[in-house]
Each structure stands twice: as C-alpha cells, then as structure tokens.
Amino acid sequence: MIRVININKSFDDQKVLDNVSVTFEPGKTNLIIGRSGSGKTVLLKSIVGLHDIDSGEIWFEDVLFNKLDFKDKKEIRKQMGMLFQGSALFDSLTVEQNVMFPLNMFTVKSTEEKIERVNFCLNRVDILNVNELFPSELSGGMKKRVAIARAIALNPKYLFCDEPNSGLDPITAILIDELIKELTEEYSMTTIVNTHDMNSVMEIGEKIVFINEGIICWEGSKNEILHSDCEILNDFVFANALAKQLRSSENK
Amino acid sequence: MILRFLSQLGRYFMLLKKVFSKPEKSSVYYKQTMHELVYLGLNSIGIVAVVSFFMGAVITLQTAYNTENPIYPTYLIGLGTRDSILLEFSSTIVALILAGKVGSNIASEIGTMRVTEQIDVLEIMGVNSASYLILPKMIATLVFNPFLTLISISVGIVGGWLAGTFSGVITSEDFIYGIQYAFIPYYIVYAMIKTVFFAFIITSVSAFHGYYVNGGSLEVGQASTKAVVHSSVLILLFNVILTQLLLS
Numbered sequence: 001m002i003r004v005i006n007i008n009k010s011f012d013d014q015k016v017l018d019n020v021s022v023t024f025e026p027g028k029t030n031l032i033i034g035r036s037g038s039g040k041t042v043l044l045k046s047i048v049g050l051h052d053i054d055s056g057e058i059w060f061e062d063v064l065f066n067k068l069d070f071k072d073k074k075e076i077r078k079q080m081g082m083l084f085q086g087s088a089l090f091d092s093l094t095v096e097q098n099v100m101f102p103l104n105m106f107t108v109k110s111t112e113e114k115i116e117r118v119n120f121c122l123n124r125v126d127i128l129n130v131n132e133l134f135p136s137e138l139s140g141g142m143k144k145r146v147a148i149a150r151a152i153a154l155n156p157k158y159l160f161c162d163e164p165n166s167g168l169d170p171i172t173a174i175l176i177d178e179l180i181k182e183l184t185e186e187y188s189m190t191t192i193v194n195t196h197d198m199n200s201v202m203e204i205g206e207k208i209v210f211i212n213e214g215i216i217c218w219e220g221s222k223n224e225i226l227h228s229d230c231e232i233l234n235d236f237v238f239a240n241a242l243a244k245q246l247r248s249s250e251n252k
Numbered sequence: 253m254i255l256r257f258l259s260q261l262g263r264y265f266m267l268l269k270k271v272f273s274k275p276e277k278s279s280v281y282y283k284q285t286m287h288e289l290v291y292l293g294l295n296s297i298g299i300v301a302v303v304s305f306f307m308g309a310v311i312t313l314q315t316a317y318n319t320e321n322p323i324y325p326t327y328l329i330g331l332g333t334r335d336s337i338l339l340e341f342s343s344t345i346v347a348l349i350l351a352g353k354v355g356s357n358i359a360s361e362i363g364t365m366r367v368t369e370q371i372d373v374l375e376i377m378g379v380n381s382a383s384y385l386i387l388p389k390m391i392a393t394l395v396f397n398p399f400l401t402l403i404s405i406s407v408g409i410v411g412g413w414l415a416g417t418f419s420g421v422i423t424s425e426d427f428i429y430g431i432q433y434a435f436i437p438y439y440i441v442y443a444m445i446k447t448v449f450f451a452f453i454i455t456s457v458s459a460f461h462g463y464y465v466n467g468g469s470l471e472v473g474q475a476s477t478k479a480v481v482h483s484s485v486l487i488l489l490f491n492v493i494l495t496q497l498l499l500s
Contacts, residue, residue, distance in 0.1 A: 045372075048376055049375075050372050050375060050376070070380075073378075074378035075378070077375075077376055077377060077378035078377070078378045080376055080377075080378075081376075082372075082373065082376045084369045084372065084373065085369070086368055086369060088368055088369040088370050088372065088373045089370075090365075090370055090373075091364075091365075091368075091370070101377075102377050104277070104280055105276055105277055105280060105377065105379055106276075106277075106377075106378070160376075
C-alpha cells in the first residue's frame with residue numbers, strides 16, 4: 001500500500017500539488033486522472049522520489065519514503081518499476097540489453113539465467129525476435145512493451161505508469177492497458193497509472209483519483225465515475241462528442 | 253549574477269560528490285569504462301593525429317621563416333618545434349580540440365538522456381545516475397588523454413620534420429639534432445600533468461551541463477555549446493595557473 005498524506009509541491013511561485021492526500025491500494029490498478037497540467041505527473045514523480053516535495057508524507061507500507069536518505073531510498077526503489085510517457089529506453093542499448101540492465105545492476109545471476117529472464121519478460125509482453133534491435137528500430141507500441149518488460153524484470157512490488165498509452169492508436173492502447181492490468185494481478189503489484197484517456201479508465205480502473213489544479217477532487221471506482229455529481233469531473237469524463245451523445249441518450 | 257555563479261559552483265561540487273560515491277556494481281562500471289575508452293579515447297586518435305600533424309608542420313615553417321638569420325643555427329628550428337609542441341600545443345591546443353569533440357559529445361549524450369527521462373529511469377531503479385554515467389567517462393579520459401598527448405607530440409614532430417625537410421627550410425639531420433638538443437624530460441611530465449587536469453575539466457564541466465539540462469532538444473544544444481565554451485575558458489585559465497606552478 002502507498003499512502004500520500006498532505007503533500008505540497010511548488011515550482012518557484014506556482015503551486016502544483018495542494019495538500020494532496022490519497023491511498024493507493026495493493027494488488028489493484030490505481031488510476032490518477034485529470035487534464036493536462038493538472039499535476040498528475042508531478043504527483044507520480046513525487047511519489048517515486050524524482051521530485052522532492054515541499055511538505056507532507058509518502059509512505060510505502062510502513063516506511064516513510066520521503067524522509068529516507070539516498071542509500072535507504074535505493075532499497076525501496078529496487079522494488080519499483082516505472083513506465084515513462086516516452087518509454088525512456090536506453091538508446092545505446094539493444095532491446096535485450098535494456099531489459100537485462102536491472103538484472104546486471106542488482107542480481108548475481110549468470111548470463112544464461114539473465115537471458116532466460118529477459119526472454120521470459122519479453123515473451124510476457126508479447127515481444128518476440130527483437131532482442132538485437134535498438135529502440136530507434138521499434139514502433140511506439142513495441143517500445144512501451146519493452147519498457148514494461150524492463151520494469152517487471154526484477155519482479156517489482158510497485159509499478160508506476162506515466163501516460164502509458166499516449167501516442168498509441170486506440171487498439172494498441174487497449175492492449176497496453178490490458179497488459180498492465182494482467183501484470184498487476186499476476187504479480188500482486190500496487191500499480192499507479194497516470195492517464196487522461198477515458199478508455200483506460202473504463203478498461204483498467206479499479207481505484208480512480210481525479211486531480212484538478214493540484215487538488216484531489218474525487219475518488220471512486222469506474223462504476224461510480226459515470227454517476228458522479230462532481231461537475232469538474234463530469235466535464236472531464238464527458239468531454240468528447242461520443243461520451244456526450246451517450247450521456248444525453250441515457251438521460252432521455 | 254555572483255549568487256547564480258556560486259549556486260552553479262555548489263551544484264557542480266554536489267554533482268562531483270555523487271560521481272565519486274561507491275559504484276553499485278564494479279563489473280558493470282568496468283564494462284562501461286572500457287566502452288568509454290573506445291568511444292571517447294580511441295575514436296579521438298584520428299582528429300588528434302590530423303591536427304597535430306599540421307600543427308607541427310606550421311610551427312616548423314613559421315619558426316624557420318621567423319628565424320632567418322645567419323647567427324641562429326638551423327637546428328634551433330627543430331628545438332623550437334619540439335618545445336612548442338611539448339609545452340603548449342600537444343597539451344593545451346589538443347585539449348581545446350577535445351573540449352569541442354568530447355565535451356559536446358558528453359553534454360549532448362547526457363542531456364538527451366535527461367530530457368528523454370532515461371536518467372529518471374536509472375534513478376527509479378536505484379542506480380546512482382551521476383556516478384554510472386559520468387565516472388566511467390571521467391576515468392576513460394583521465395587514463396587515455398595522456399596517450400593522446402603522447403601521440404600528438406610524436407605526430408606533431410613528424411609533421412614538423414616532413415614540412416621542414418620537404419620545403420627545404422631545414423635538413424633532416426639538423427631537425428633531428430634540434431629535437432634532441434637540450435632536451436628536458438620534465439617537459440613531458442609537465443605536459444602529462446596539464447593533460448590530466450584538462451581531461452578532468454572537459455569531462456566534469458561537460459557532464460555537469462548535460463546532467464542539469466531542463467527542457468528539450470533546444471536546451472540540449474545550448475548545454476552542449478556551454479559545455480565547450482566553459483571547458484575551453486577553464487582550460488585556458490588552468491593553463492596559466494599550472495604553468496606558473498609547474499615551471500616557475
């Protein structure tokens with residue numbers, strides 16, 4: 001379980017997170033949704049420690065993460081996997097080397113064992129026969145899959161995904177969403193996904209947190225989100241033409 | 253302005269502290285250092301050799317045309333070429349060239365990793381990104397640049413000899429006598445010490461600019477330019493300081 005208690009974060013004079021408190025449940029796909037610039041990425045990066053928060057507490061189980069020093073944070077970070085918006089694969093390494101990187105860094109496995117684990121992870125995300133290719137030779141969807149394979153290489157306890165299906169076509173986006181959900185259940189991970197894609201919300205959202213201008217406005221499940229009386233949330237959920245039509249036909 | 257400079261200086265030393273912390277896994281760092289030795293060291297031999305050859309040739313010809321006097325023995329052209337190359341050109345000028353080649357390379361590589369969140373990936377994994385990315389580059393340049401200087405000295409003298417003899421300004425015998433005349437071995441030590449200092453400046457300053465890039469491709473380009481300019485200025489400054497300290 002990850003608990004965020006009263007965290008605040010500003011960049012210069014601009015407040016990006018305003019007294020944010022939320023609990024992310026273990027073994028579930030937790031979604032942070034909101035408009036672009038609402039503070040989703042800052043919240044996610046603050047949770048994983050890439051941004052130092054101004055005040056508040058971030059708990060990983062019973063460990064106060066944001067007060068740990070670099071060395072102790074490393075121990076928690078070894079249990080994290082993260083999928084970045086742009087995949088963030090290492091350009092100079094092949095697919096195999098990318099997935100093998102955390103294994104090389106933190107395990108004492110033999111080369112054969114590492115290759116076996118790499119192939120297992122790549123198979124798990126349905127990436128076959130591309131071990132020797134470089135990231136520049138892959139499509140956007142394949143890059144995301146390889147990044148997921150790298151994120152799960154060390155069997156993480158926590159998975160963080162920042163806009164996992166941005167820049168992908170709707171079908172590939174659904175496949176990536178399903179993959180994240182399957183892996184979350186398979187490895188009983190606490191997964192936090194940042195998204196503004198309503199398809200993702202309806203596909204994989206188990207716990208949903210809506211953030212607007214750095215403030216948590218709403219929390220609930222995907223069944224509750226369609227019947228919320230939060231006006232800002234409804235503007236977001238029913239923003240596109242198709243959703244508006246569905247809602248108006250439902251109201252009739 | 254002064255506050256900004258001090259803040260940048262503080263960040264630079266904080267980065268160095270992170271760079272010199274204990275590596276996560278020595279075997280991975282060793283492999284990375286070997287890779288950087290090839291990438292930053294071996295790949296620089298070509299440019300260093302070309303520049304040194306022509307530099308040696310021009311020094312010989314200029315020395316010859318500026319000392320056309322029956323009082324001066326011609327072997328002094330060889331001596332002048334040798335000392336100019338040893339004392340200044342093969343260490344300082346080659347360092348300035350490497351600041352352009354290696355420095356911009358380091359700043360743009362690390363800067364691109366920053367803006368594409370690859371450094372964040374390392375941090376999330378629990379890897380000390382500063383140490384993993386910068387330390388192998390630093391070791392590679394500190395180890396290999398003295399060899400580049402030795403290559404530069406050798407090629408520069410050969411370039412001077414060829415230019416001198418083919419243009420007829422000096423005979424081969426006089427040139428060879430000149431480069432052996434009143435040789436002070438300490439000059440090589442002096443050149444090596446300067447090279448090591450300059451290698452550290454090039455790598456650390458360029459890595460600093462790349463590591464703290466904020467923004468996108470435009471900022472990476474700007475960081476690369478800053479890396480070359482700041483490294484070059486610092487090389488020139490430390491050239492004065494080291495010369496005073498080592499030759500006085």
